[in-house]
Amino acid sequence: xxxxxxxxxxxxxxxxxxxxxxxxxxxxxxxxxxxxxxxxxxxxxxxxxxxxxxxxxxxxxxxxxxxxxxxxxxxxxxxxxxxxxxxxxxxxxxxxxxxxxxxxxxxxxxxxxx
Amino acid sequence: xxxxxxxxxxxxxxxxxxxxxxxxxxxxxxxxxxxxxxxxxxxxxxxxxxxxxxxxxxxxxxxxxxxxxxxxxxxxxxxxxxxxxxxxxxxxxxxxxxxxxxxxxxxxxxxxxxxx
Numbered sequence: 001x002x003x004x005x006x007x008x009x010x011x012x013x014x015x016x017x018x019x020x021x022x023x024x025x026x027x028x029x030x031x032x033x034x035x036x037x038x039x040x041x042x043x044x045x046x047x048x049x050x051x052x053x054x055x056x057x058x059x060x061x062x063x064x065x066x067x068x069x070x071x072x073x074x075x076x077x078x079x080x081x082x083x084x085x086x087x088x089x090x091x092x093x094x095x096x097x098x099x100x101x102x103x104x105x106x107x108x109x110x111x112x113x114x
Numbered sequence: 115x116x117x118x119x120x121x122x123x124x125x126x127x128x129x130x131x132x133x134x135x136x137x138x139x140x141x142x143x144x145x146x147x148x149x150x151x152x153x154x155x156x157x158x159x160x161x162x163x164x165x166x167x168x169x170x171x172x173x174x175x176x177x178x179x180x181x182x183x184x185x186x187x188x189x190x191x192x193x194x195x196x197x198x199x200x201x202x203x204x205x206x207x208x209x210x211x212x213x214x215x216x217x218x219x220x221x222x223x224x225x226x227x228x229x230x
Contacts, residue, residue: 004157008158026224034218036215041223042223043203043220043221043222043223044158044203044218046217046218046219050218078227093157093158102148102160102163104160105157105158106157107155107156107157
């Protein structure tokens with residue numbers, strides 16, 4: 001149990017376009033979802049925390065207008081990278097948390113901006 | 115703020131060797147501590163956890179003990195296998211009541227490669 005999926009697993013987009021990444025909890029209700037960014041050979045950096053039905057809370061230094069997060073339901077959160085640039089290329093990982101317990105992580109989405 | 119420091123890798127071992135990956139943390143109060151594993155091309159999986167001082171988390175032959183006096187949570191395994199090759203992340207979660215409750219703070223990750 002406690003499976004989180006992400007779609008797509010890999011995406012390539014042109015500079016200036018927007019791309020949406022979906023994160024779904026398949027067998028539990030995620031009252032809270034987290035979005036992380038992982039640079040090559042580095043750790044995960046928390047970008048934002050989202051609670052179903054409310055606005056996401058962004059970490060310091062993360063542009064909320066560039067990284068739009070929508071937690072539409074207890075099983076779905078989306079991250080939209082707007083006007084993507086090559087420096088946005090990264091591995092994006094989401095996690096779902098069913099209450100005050102462990103986070104369950106998705107497999108990640110590799111974004112490449114050309 | 116909270117922080118986690120792991121020993122730098124990569125770590126390369128032969129099969130059946132003993133493994134230690136050091137992890138120390140800085141946090142206020144009494145955080146929960148975790149080890150996550152990331153296999154190539156996959157997301158993070160929880161390996162083990164400890165929620166209070168002197169707790170020992172264990173799973174799949176891996177162990178780690180929450181040492182408050184040394185603010186450490188070192189990962190150990192007595193005999194590693196090739197299938198243990200992965201990236202290992204130490205992490206902490208702030209204690210309840212704080213504004214950062216629920217957030218995980220990760221160490222930088224340690225790459226482990228086990229050769230036959």
